[in-house]
Amino acid sequence: MAVAAMGWATLAEAVSYFANERFDTTHWDAIATDDLKNKVLNMAYNRILYHPDLSGIPEAGSETTVQAIILIKAQCEMAYYLALHLADEDRRKGLQAQAVIEAGIVKEKYWTEMLDNLPVPPFILILLDGFKIAGFFAVGLERDEDKKIGEGEGE
Secondary structure, eight states, rough: OOOOOOOOOHHHHHHHHHHHTOOOHHHHHTOOSSHHHHHHHHHHHHHHOOOOOOOOOTHHHSSOOHHHHHHHHHHHHHHHHHHHHHHHHHHHHHHTTTTTTEEEETTTTOOOOGTTTTOOOOOHHHHHHOOOOOOOOOOOOOOTOOOOOTTTTTT
16 A cells, blocks of 8 residues: 655655755665655654644645745655654664663763654754744733723823
8 A cells, every 4th residue: 555645745846855955865865665755754744743842833735835835845854854863863762761871882971851852953943933823921901990991091
């Protein structure tokens, strides 16, 4: 069964992006089949859409044309990041989940606070910066019941 595409970027759009916009495509080119490319694109879509630190990202199909251009680039870049780094990220997160704080000949050190952090490359953060929605906040208002509306303004 073929892997269904999901997200903002179709496989054809991703192929076009890597052919026309990205200089180094080694790890994208190494993905053996279209199904595997769709899998990594789907994973990239999910990482962006459900990332706890990203907000205001529209689901696929609800984005504007201008947003789609940016989201296609972001999904492709995240797919490339995952193709390159996912195996290492999984290994390191696995070590952190086991409470390992130092490992290996090179003496890697792990911050326990980083266990729940999902990395997002800086370029993707820049692309998605315009999607952030300002947070809700409340302001304390006072009212003088003895004054009429507008009374005291402009004095």
